[in-house]
Amino acid sequence: MAKPEFPRPFHFELPLFESQCGPASPWLQAIPGVKPDDINEKQARKTYEIFRDFATTQLEEDKQKRQAMIDHGQQGTPDFQKLQDSIAQQEAKFENGGGGKHQFPFINHNDFSFPIYRVKRDGQGNVLTGDVKLQPYDSKPFPSPWFPRSGNQQSGFMAHSVPLPDGKFRPGGPEDPGADGNIILYDVSNHLEYDFWQVTTALDANGLSKGGGIPGEKILATGSVSCFDTRGVGARHPEIDPSGSSRATGLPYLGGLLLPEDLKINEGEDKPTIKHALVFAMPRLRFFEKRCAGNPPNWVYPATRTEFHKAIPHADALAAGQRICLRDVLHGRDGLKEGTQDLIKDKSLPPIVRSFLDVLYNYGAYLVDGGGGFGLAAEDIHTAVIEEEQALKLTGLDAIDTQLTPWEAVIQTLNHYLFAELLGKSGLAFAYDDDTNGFRPNFSIAEDLEAFYPQQN
Known part of the structure; x- marks a missing residue:
């Protein structure tokens, strides 16, 4: 078992951003109830299309790289085999309306994460x-x-x-x-x-x-x-507190970040209970360069701005600050269905997986950044500290790989289930779409929270 290179020498007192001044902290607000109306359905479909189109582009680019390596006689190299394996994995995720690998949730915990x-x-x-x-x-x-x-x-x-x-x-x-x-x-x-x-x-x-x-x-x-x-709301008011943020959407890094402190299993419980919303990134956030009547806003509370890079001027694209959550019924390949609450209670699944489904169902995740796929965020493995015994309980593993830190083993286990082991071993895709079963989203778009600052972007 490896140890973190720069172990964090302190613990957070949870919850973070619990201030009740002004509006209640958005991070600690549970989903008030989701109604899959026409707007939500349109946004879910557009989100699926964005993931699918992004995955298609990435696959074509990788195939071009492969051909270039073949042209240069590099077929026998480790890099060629790695690329070949990646292409095979990507192609598999397009089967049965899956829309490509980039619409499967992935928790960043090493590259593009937060030490x-x-x-x-x-x-x-x-x-x-x-x-x-x-x-x-x-x-x-x-x-x-x-x-x-x-x-x-x-x-x-x-x-x-x-x-x-x-x-x-x-x-x-x-x-x-x-x-x-x-x-x-x-x-x-x-x-x-x-x-x-x-x-x-x-x-x-x-x-x-x-x-x-x-x-x-x-x-x-x-x-x-x-x-x-971190005792405040965790959102900026652009007129009263225009101090900005290092994140493209104006939000704090610790807001919605998955921490080891979130995953404590209390006595008498069989899984941890995460009591705050998560955050995610995806390609192509909504952005209209010029405000026009009828166009929805470029961002909503708790965001105060948006990611401009490779944005899309489309009314059904998700805007910064919008929140998604799991639906009551989840879909796998070939029309498979499973109840979300049944999965949360299924003790054959590792506690970390059931806990993650639970928080996505009850609190959801805010769109806070642009990214190369359906990326959620956890503390970086180089600083995150969790005991081996706790990691074993969370993952159901018999032992931790000697090359991994305990935190790395926890998040890798979760990623494996989200990508490959849930729902008939097809993983938790954002949605499926095929001629036989139609469009089947696994996520709803929650109603926007009531804003406490001007919405005109």
Whole structure:
């Protein structure tokens, strides 16, 4: 059994974002009841189509890569076999109206995830701060309105009085310039989270970032940095509190993040009970560049903005801040049906799987970012700490693979069931669509929460 490389040395006091000031915290609000009306059905169908089209494009690109490798005589290489296996897996997920592998939920826990570290303090207990260059990998830096800053587009911006990490750390991977490079620094005493996007710990010969996933002891640059009080609501009011966020939708990283603390099994219970909504990313969020009468908003509460990259100007596309949840009946291949509540109670399934179905049914998940598939979020394996005994209870495994941390084993078990073992071993697809059985969504789009800030985007 492996140990996390940078184990988080503190525990969170749950729940986070429990403030009752203003509207109740969106993260702690259960689904009030979902009515699959025409709008929800249209959005569910459009979401399925977006996943399917994205998966089709990815499969075609991988086939082109395979042909290029064949043309260069690389058939016998490990990279070729890996690509070949991936293509076979992708093709299998198109069978029986499955719409491709990218519409199956996947919990990011290593690449594109969120490692959590402690803020650094001096001998008197004060948080140590410094100046950090605002320089993301491949795009213009986000403004930094919350921190004092100096500079301009020509000279480059510098954020001042930014909290520093306590010791060596690793930004979120993968170890290349395509990483998000996320980190969360947490001030336990004041319940404050500091979110960083595209953190740089290593520069190349030209002074440019080498990307994320590279351990270091100093933040040389970052794309953005923001702060949230975890005792607050966990949502911004753009007029009263315009301090922004490091996330494209204006929301905190800890909001909806799956943590080891969420998965405690209380005495007398057979599974953990997660008591907050989750978050997810997907390709092509809704975005109309110009507001027109009749167009729905580009985002809804609790989001305050949206992901513009590869967005889609379509009324039925999901908007940032919308929430999805599991339906009462779930569908697999070939018309198979199973009741959601029956699965939640099915003790032949690992507790982590039943707990995850339970939270998706009762709390759902908010759309908070763009991504390359149906991606949910958990704490990064490099910092998440969970005991081996607890991991074994959650997974039903007899032993943890020596190459995995206990947290990694928990999330990998969950991902395996979501992708392959649930619903007649077909996995939990967002929806199925074929000529024999028609359109069969497994998720509903919940009614928007009542907003407490202007909706005009």
